[in-house]
Amino acid sequence: MSEFRQTTLPNGLRIAAEIDSRAYSSSLGYFVHAGSRNEVDAESGLSHFLEHMMFKGTDRRSAADVNRELDELGGQGNAYTSEEQTVYYATVLPKFQDRLIDLLTDMMGPALDEGEFETERQVILEEIAKYEDQPPFGAFERSLEVYFGPRGLGRRVLGTSESIQSVTAQRMRAYFNRRYRPENIVLAATGNVDFDGLVAAAQEKTTTWSQRPNGGEPVADDPATVPVGIQLDRQLAIADASQAYLVRIGHGPSSGSDDRYAARALATLLGDDGGSRLFWELIDTGRAEVATLWPQEFTDTGAWFNYLVCAPDEMADNVKIFDDIMQGVVNNGVDQEELDQVINKAAAGCIMQSERSSSRLFSLGSRWLTHNEYVSIDDTLGKLRGLTVDAVSKAAQDYLTCDQTDILAQASGEVVSG
Structure with a gap:
C-alpha cells in the first residue's frame, strides 16, 4: 500500500x-x-x-x-x-x-x-x-x-x-x-x-x-489594449492547408469542481478516439479525420473544447452531425451500458498508469501545488465507480448547452459550404 x-x-x-x-x-x-x-x-x-x-x-x-x-x-x-x-x-x-x-x-x-x-x-x-x-x-x-x-x-x-x-x-x-x-x-x-x-x-x-531578492511587481497591463503580436480574429487563413480545422471553446469544470469526473466521463463517452459516439459517426465513416471533445481544467475555472478536422467542403455537414450528437445527449442523457464501459476503461487506465511512479508524480505535485490536496488512487477509483447516469447527464446539460466560441483555420480563400 x-x-x-x-x-x-x-x-x-x-x-x-x-x-x-x-x-x-x-x-x-x-x-x-x-x-x-x-x-x-x-x-x-x-x-x-x-x-x-x-x-x-x-x-x-x-x-x-x-x-x-x-x-x-x-x-x-x-x-x-x-x-x-x-x-x-x-x-x-x-x-x-x-x-x-x-x-x-x-x-x-x-x-x-x-x-x-x-x-x-x-x-x-x-x-x-x-x-x-x-x-x-x-x-x-x-x-x-x-x-x-x-x-x-x-x-x-x-x-x-x-x-x-x-x-x-x-x-x-x-x-x-x-x-x-x-x-x-x-x-x-x-x-x-x-x-x-x-x-x-x-x-x-x-x-x-x-x-533571493524580491523581483518586485511588474507594471500592470492596460486592459484596453491588445498585446503586441496578438490577433483576435476568429478565422485563421492558412496558405496551402488541405483540411479545415474547427476549434470550439466554452465553459468547463475547474480542477476543484465536484463534477469534473462526470465531465471527463462524458467526454470519453462522446469523443474517445477508440470508440465513441463521435468516432462511430464521423471517424469510422470517413467523414472527418478528427472529431473529439474534452474538458481542460484550471484552478478556478475550466474550458470545454470541441475539435473537428475534415475537408473544407464537408465542414458544414459534419458540424451538423456533431451538433446533433451533442443535442441527443442533452435531450436523452446517457445510458447505463455506455457509462459502465467508460467507467471500466477509465478505472483500468488509472490503475495501469499508477504502476509508473512518473504518472503519479504529475497528479500528486500538480494537485498539491494548486489545491494543497492529496487524491489517492483509491479516491479516484471511488469517484469513477460512483458516477451515475444522472450525474453524467447533468454534466451534458451544464457543458454542452453553453455559448461557445468558434475558431476556424483553413486555406486562404476557402469557402466552407453550408
Missing part, C-alpha cells in the same frame, strides 16, 4: 510524497507556481523561456554537466510549462535519490548567463515558428485568447515572436526572483522514496532560497 507524507520547510517550500516501497523507481519533481497566466505583456513567454534556461547551467554546473549527470543517473528527466505551472522532473533508481535531489535543486538556481540567454532566444523563436506551421496552426491558442481574453489564461505559453524578441535577461531574472520563491514551489516525490532523507536534503540545499 502507498503512504502519503507531507511537510512544509521553514522557508515555505512544501514537500509531498506518495511512497511505495515495492516500486522499482523513484520520481522527483519541482512544481513551480509560474505559468503564462502569471505574466504581464512584457514577460509574455518568460515562464517557458525560463524553463529552457534552467538546463543551461548553474554556479556549480555547466549546461554540459547538467545533461551529462542526467545521463549518468540513467533516468528520464524533462520539464514542461503550462498556463499555471512549470515542472522539472526525473525518474531514477531509488539508490540515486540523493544525487537527483542535488541535481534538480541546483538547477533551480540557474546562472541565467547572457550568452546562453541569447542562444536560447533563437531556439524559442524557432519553436514558435515551427508550432505555427503545424496543424491546427495556432487555433487552440486563438480560442483561449478570444474566450478568456489575450491575458491571464488566454496568454500564450510560448509567448509571441514579438515578446520573445524584446525580452531581456534582466527581466527574466526579475521574473525568476518573483515567482521562484520557496512558498510558490512544491517538491513532490513518488515511488520508492526515502521521505526523511528527501526532507533533510531539501532543507539543507534550499536554505538560501528565501534570501
Whole structure:
C-alpha cells in the first residue's frame, strides 16, 4: 500500500510524497507556481523561456554537466510549462535519490548567463515558428485568447515572436526572483522514496532560497489594449492547408469542481478516439479525420473544447452531425451500458498508469501545488465507480448547452459550404 507524507520547510517550500516501497523507481519533481497566466505583456513567454534556461547551467554546473549527470543517473528527466505551472522532473533508481535531489535543486538556481540567454532566444523563436506551421496552426491558442481574453489564461505559453524578441535577461531574472520563491514551489516525490532523507536534503540545499531578492511587481497591463503580436480574429487563413480545422471553446469544470469526473466521463463517452459516439459517426465513416471533445481544467475555472478536422467542403455537414450528437445527449442523457464501459476503461487506465511512479508524480505535485490536496488512487477509483447516469447527464446539460466560441483555420480563400 502507498503512504502519503507531507511537510512544509521553514522557508515555505512544501514537500509531498506518495511512497511505495515495492516500486522499482523513484520520481522527483519541482512544481513551480509560474505559468503564462502569471505574466504581464512584457514577460509574455518568460515562464517557458525560463524553463529552457534552467538546463543551461548553474554556479556549480555547466549546461554540459547538467545533461551529462542526467545521463549518468540513467533516468528520464524533462520539464514542461503550462498556463499555471512549470515542472522539472526525473525518474531514477531509488539508490540515486540523493544525487537527483542535488541535481534538480541546483538547477533551480540557474546562472541565467547572457550568452546562453541569447542562444536560447533563437531556439524559442524557432519553436514558435515551427508550432505555427503545424496543424491546427495556432487555433487552440486563438480560442483561449478570444474566450478568456489575450491575458491571464488566454496568454500564450510560448509567448509571441514579438515578446520573445524584446525580452531581456534582466527581466527574466526579475521574473525568476518573483515567482521562484520557496512558498510558490512544491517538491513532490513518488515511488520508492526515502521521505526523511528527501526532507533533510531539501532543507539543507534550499536554505538560501528565501534570501533571493524580491523581483518586485511588474507594471500592470492596460486592459484596453491588445498585446503586441496578438490577433483576435476568429478565422485563421492558412496558405496551402488541405483540411479545415474547427476549434470550439466554452465553459468547463475547474480542477476543484465536484463534477469534473462526470465531465471527463462524458467526454470519453462522446469523443474517445477508440470508440465513441463521435468516432462511430464521423471517424469510422470517413467523414472527418478528427472529431473529439474534452474538458481542460484550471484552478478556478475550466474550458470545454470541441475539435473537428475534415475537408473544407464537408465542414458544414459534419458540424451538423456533431451538433446533433451533442443535442441527443442533452435531450436523452446517457445510458447505463455506455457509462459502465467508460467507467471500466477509465478505472483500468488509472490503475495501469499508477504502476509508473512518473504518472503519479504529475497528479500528486500538480494537485498539491494548486489545491494543497492529496487524491489517492483509491479516491479516484471511488469517484469513477460512483458516477451515475444522472450525474453524467447533468454534466451534458451544464457543458454542452453553453455559448461557445468558434475558431476556424483553413486555406486562404476557402469557402466552407453550408
